[in-house]
Structure formats: structure tokens, C-alpha cells
Amino acid sequence: MLILSRKVNEKIVIGDNITISIIEIKGDQIRIGVDAPRCVKVFRQEVFSEIRDANKAASESVPVLPKLKLPADKRRK
Amino acid sequence: MRIMTKFLGETELDEQRKLVFPRGLYGFEQHIEYALLEAEPQPFFYLQSLSDKDVCFIVIDPFLFRPDFEVDIESADMELISIQEPKQAAVLAIVTIPSQDSGLSLTANLQGPLVINRETNTGCQIVQNDPRWKTKHDIVAELEDGRK
Numbered sequence: 605m606l607i608l609s610r611k612v613n614e615k616i617v618i619g620d621n622i623t624i625s626i627i628e629i630k631g632d633q634i635r636i637g638v639d640a641p642r643c644v645k646v647f648r649q650e651v652f653s654e655i656r657d658a659n660k661a662a663s664e665s666v667p668v669l670p671k672l673k674l675p676a677d678k679r680r681k
Numbered sequence: 682m683r684i685m686t687k688f689l690g691e692t693e694l695d696e697q698r699k700l701v702f703p704r705g706l707y708g709f710e711q712h713i714e715y716a717l718l719e720a721e722p723q724p725f726f727y728l729q730s731l732s733d734k735d736v737c738f739i740v741i742d743p744f745l746f747r748p749d750f751e752v753d754i755e756s757a758d759m760e761l762i763s764i765q766e767p768k769q770a771a772v773l774a775i776v777t778i779p780s781q782d783s784g785l786s787l788t789a790n791l792q793g794p795l796v797i798n799r800e801t802n803t804g805c806q807i808v809q810n811d812p813r814w815k816t817k818h819d820i821v822a823e824l825e826d827g828r829k
């Protein structure tokens with residue numbers, strides 16, 4: 605792994621069109637700005653485990669489907 | 682084709698209607714093929730894995746309880762399921778129904794919705810960055826909020 609030291613307002617450039625900026629450092633928290641094209645996915649790593657956990661919980665649902673009180677215009681014709 | 686399901690026993694599926702999730706779902710990467718089956722009562726559906734009858738998700742059209750819902754799909758995901766324009770896409774949210782004694786509510790995951798190309802029957806689970814969309818939206822409460 606490449607390890608770089610950066611100060612607030614300094615940046616890291618990855619490839620031709622990704623820039624990482626160090627916006628703010630407060631205690632053990634760092635605010636980071638990511639400038640990347642739309643085709644590059646940028647997510648907090650925890651998001652994936654949250655969605656994985658949500659899928660796992662959903663797959664263990666009890667099959668007792670409630671009757672929803674949908675507004676009249678949303679009911680199935 | 683005959684398929685085995687978790688909640689509906691053995692049933693018939695028109696092979697043309699088979700859904701393919703090339704990447705699987707998060708945590709269920711090995712399950713690629715699914716059937717979308719009507720559940721009773723509506724508006725719920727079952728997303729039944731065709732490779733394991735015990736893997737079945739309950740899903741709902743998220744716009745039914747959140748008309749303001751928005752899906753921001755990355756271009757890589759659009760390419761994966763060959764979507765060029767919004768009208769090709771159907772969106773579903775995975776529902777979690779906790780056991781009654783848990784005291785928890787019926788929730789839907791709007792942070793990780795499913796987007797399906799209805800012309801090619803391919804789909805993927807996407808991840809949304811918008812902080813409005815979370816993994817647990819209380820469906821009944823938000824339906825009532827929408828009525829106010």
C-alpha cells in the first residue's frame with residue numbers, strides 16, 4: 605500500500621480524473637472530499653456491510669405479510 | 682419450468698420471466714437467478730432464488746409508500762443491466778418483516794434498492810449515497826406520514 609502524508613487543503617490525485625482533498629481534521633475524524641467521474645463508485649466501506657446485513661435480516665423475514673392501507677390511487681386496479 | 686419456492690411450494694415459472702442478477706445481491710453473491718412472484722396480500726412480491734429454495738426476499742414497490750423516492754444509479758450499474766432510459770427500469774425495495782414478538786416494525790431498504798431492466802429481465806442491487814435513504818424505512822409509519 606502506498607502511504608502518503610497530507611495536510612489540510614492538500615490533495616492526492618489518482619489517475620487522470622480522481623482527486624482526493626483533505627478538507628478538515630478534527631480529533632480522530634477527517635473530512636475528505638472526493639472528486640471523481642460518475643462512473644467511479646465512491647462509498648463509505650460500512651455501507652456495503654450495512655446492506656449485506658440488511659439483506660441477511662430480510663432473508664430471515666417471517667412470511668406474515670401485513671395488509672397495507674394504501675391511498676386509493678395506489679391500490680391495484 | 683417447475684421451481685421450488687420457500688413460501689409457495691412448487692410452482693410454474695415461464696422461463697422468459699426469469700430474472701438474472703449478474704452480481705447477485707450483497708451477501709448473496711452466489712444467487713444469480715430469481716423469480717418475481719406475486720405474494721398475497723399485494724402489494725408484496727417474493728423474489729425467490731432459483732438456486733436455493735430457502736433464499737427468498739419479500740419486496741415492494743418503494744414509490745407506494747415514498748412517492749418522493751429517488752434512485753441515483755451509477756453508469757457502471759446502468760451498463761451492467763443495459764439501461765439507457767428510466768422507463769426501462771423497475772425499482773423494488775427489499776422488505777424485512779420481523780417476528781411479532783420482537784416489537785420491531787416492518788421496514789424497507791431504500792439505501793440498497795433493486796433496479797431491474799424490465800425489457801431484458803436483468804437486475805442489480807445498487808447502493809445509494811443520498812443520506813435520506815436508509816436501510817430501514819418504517820413502511821406503515823411513512824405511509825401514514827404521506828397521508829397527512
